[in-house]
Amino acid sequence: MSGSQTGAATAGRWRPAARLTVLLDEDDKWRHTPLYHEIVRRARDTGLAGASVWRGIEGYGASSHVHTTRILDVADHLPLLLMLxxxxxxxxxxxxxxxxxxxxxxxxxxxxxQWQEGER
Structure with a gap:
């Protein structure tokens, strides 16, 4: 009996894929909407396989101004990493x-x- 006939999982496999990484600032906007949110929304609407956003603890960009969470008051302007x-x-x-x-x-x-699981 095959794995699909017994209900057991079949082995997965590796497949070639790509990772798009976007470095941006949490304050970046697109028409009054957070830019990261608009990118994730459009990625989902396009049917891309997956998207995640992480908030950084410190970083700088073209301005060379360092934004950090090490300051005692609430940090803002922090870097974000968005992956598709x-x-x-x-x-x-x-x-x-x-x-x-x-x-x-x-x-x-x-x-x-990218690891692709087998059929169940």
């Missing part, structure tokens, strides 16, 4: 179709190996 994972062509097309969102942020695209 999908096929390279789909990520390139997403950035090109939404170029207005990426005009003032740092964007990189690197190949990755």
């Amino acid at each position: 994972v999908d096929e390279p062509g789909r990520l390139r097309a997403f950035v090109e179709r939404n170029a207005e969102l990426f005009a003032s942020v740092n964007v990189t695209l690197v190949p990755v190996d």
